[in-house]
Amino acid sequence: MAEKIVLEIARYAPEKDEKPSFQSFEVPFRKEWVVLDALNHIKDKVDGSLTYRWSCRMGVCGSCGMMVNGEPKLTCATFLSSYGNGATVRVEPLRYFPVIRDLVTALxxxxxxxxxxxxxxxxxxxxxxxxxxxxxxxxxxxxxxxxxxxxxxxxxxxxxxxxxxxxxxxxxxxxxxxxxxxxxxxxxxxxxxxxxxxxxxxxxxxxxxxxxxxxxxxxxxxxxxxxxxxxxxxxxxxxxxxxxxxxxxxxxxxxx
Amino acid sequence: MSVQPSTEFHPRWYRAPVSTYWWMGSWRYSLFILRELTSVAVAWSVVVTLLLLRSLLKGPDAYAHFTHRMQAPWMLALNIIAFCFLLLHTITWFNLAPRAMPVRVGGKRVPEFLVAAPNYVLWVVASAAIAWFVLRKS
Amino acid sequence: MSKPSNEGFFWLLFSAGGVVAAVFIPVLLFLFGVAFPLGWLPQPSYEHLLTLARSPLARIFLFVVCSLPLFHWAHRFRFTLYDGLQVKHLNEAIFVLCYGGALVGTLLSGYLLLKI
Known part of the structure; x- marks a missing residue:
């Protein structure tokens, strides 16, 4: 059985969208992957227009924070395995901040x-x-x-x-x-x-x-x-x- | 000084509105609002105490009227609910206080439960003392 | 609305009231609101309570128990209304309502305890 997980990602393109909407992506469920790995997979293999911030991948730079299932999380430290195989995970930009594009907030x-x-x-x-x-x-x-x-x-x-x-x-x-x-x-x-x-x-x-x-x-x-x-x-x-x-x-x- | 948000208006950025019912958005927010509403139970308890004092001032008949009124089912239900809120207040208050007042011994911070524990002891002792004064036969 | 610098004063009242409410109030409501009406414990006589309430120490205790917790309520309830209902534009009315109520209760308890 193929191991999959669905990410519902908030998308917002300021040049055409009135407000954000969700787009679903199916990604492989790998127990060593964090949510950020899944986002990188989507950007590299599926949709290059997906926009988000990240840098160090090790909880030091503080740039990959997003709402994951409604909880503020560093996506580099949030494992897909904590949601389980086949789960649907919502990824949104950090709450209460203005959104510039997709998952990027204005700081x-x-x-x-x-x-x-x-x-x-x-x-x-x-x-x-x-x-x-x-x-x-x-x-x-x-x-x-x-x-x-x-x-x-x-x-x-x-x-x-x-x-x-x-x-x-x-x-x-x-x-x-x-x-x-x-x-x-x-x-x-x-x-x-x-x-x-x-x-x-x-x-x-x-x-x-x-x-x-x-x-x-x-x-x-x-x-x-x-x-x-x-x-x-x-x-x-x-x-x-x-x-x-x-x-x-x-x-x-x-x-x- | 007030900090002016420098992102007050920007045509391209999206700002999500905050719902009036934000406190129902997660059980933690709901618990927070319940914690804040314990203050209503506190105020109600003071009202009950004031009613008791007024009846004591007015005489035995007023006191009998007060005790009778406390036995009304709706009053009893209200007081039981209020008492549950009071317990929530006491527990959250004792557990959060050590965060606001960290205690240090020998340069090391004392664990929070050790700071909270004496509060619970004080609570039990004070409650027992009050109950003894009220219940003892004169 | 309070001057910004006076928030510290109201916060101290809030905190002191929170401690008093946490330690002393549950037992009072439990006895008079729950245990006596349900008959779990024998209702004390009028004379006994009156003698008790007239002792100087009890008067001070009861005044503290009836005043500070009301200011605790005023502070918390004010912010709950601000945030929970998002009615900050009414903040002056809310402020007067909350602290006015606490003040009235305090004066009332002072009056009752002096006359008792």
Missing amino acids: SDFLVKLQSVKPWLIRKDEPPLSAGEFLQTPEQLDIYKQFSMCINCTLCYAACPVVGLEPTFVGPAALALAQRYNMDNRDQGAEERLGLLAHPEGIWGCTFVGECTRVCPKHVDPAGAIQQYKLKAALEWVKGFILPRGSEDQSKEVRP
Whole structure:
């Protein structure tokens, strides 16, 4: 018996289509194939016009994220065998993003949000190179390391209903990345970022659905990062209420 | 600061609308909405407590009326449903709290279930204490 | 609508109310809403409950139990309406309804507990 699996792929050609429609492709069912292999098979052997992003095939580049049977997945890490021989698998572009063509989403909005959180080390003083490197103990690294594993695959945006409902919401990955720098003992920009992100479209837009964390292929836990950020922002609010204008050295506050 | 979406309008890109019933799109979204709706059961429980306090203030007849009203089938059904929602609230609250407040001992993060466990102990002890105060013979 | 900077305050009320609701409220509703009406446990007498409610510690406890969880409800219900029904354009009305309700309940519980 021939081993087959059917992929129902969302197709959208902006020059002629009003909206996306599905096209079915039958591909060989091979237990070592991931969904991305099946897409490559279709593009090479069946329909060269199928358009999607991919690069590394090993869960590092973060470009092959798609909705597979309604779940945000890295297609390079999603095996056909998990759907079974003869199954029908739906492949769509990541949810809540504008679609450019077929399975390719527009990322410009996400990149603006990513930059808005200032994801780099902010220093109030910049010591000369001769002063040597900034030192960090393994414990200090461990505090933020989990949040630094993000590969910007945007699966968490496709999982988050708030992203869909509130297009201006900064979103899970960017907020987690802000927290990654806030918790880095070399960074002194927590106060500046708080001013940008303690906002209804920043951390307060999140309702802790928790889906971002569940779909994250790198176990970043953006939901946890945002709740921790909320707690910190709320305590800063109390501090500002009791001691108005009492802002001190932020570098002392980065450790919980 | 608000982040302006730079892809607000683009003639060639397709934007899928979000359904009003998005929370029925997956059981996880539905569970999330149920979790959020536990707050209605919480508010209802406060209303019941306020009714009880009002009856205590008004006198024994009002208290008898209150206990009688609590026995009405529809009231009983409502309270049983509300109680189930309260349990959902307690369980989800205790399980999610460690994510918002990570505990570190000796530089290592304590596993979440170990952070959640004392909450459950506190819950049982507090419930038993309240029940004892209410039930004990004076 | 609240000023952005005040969301932290409402979130703290929400969190504190969530803890109080999680720990103390299930047993109260179980006793008075389920166990006593069904006869599983003997209904306490009026005098006993009145003496209990009049003790200073119980008054403080009951005030906390009747106030903070209402602010917990206000926060969650507000966002549920925003997101679940997509009625953000009504956000000011929803805000007033939710927090107004919580405030009324809090004042009512304060009044009852002072008079009791």
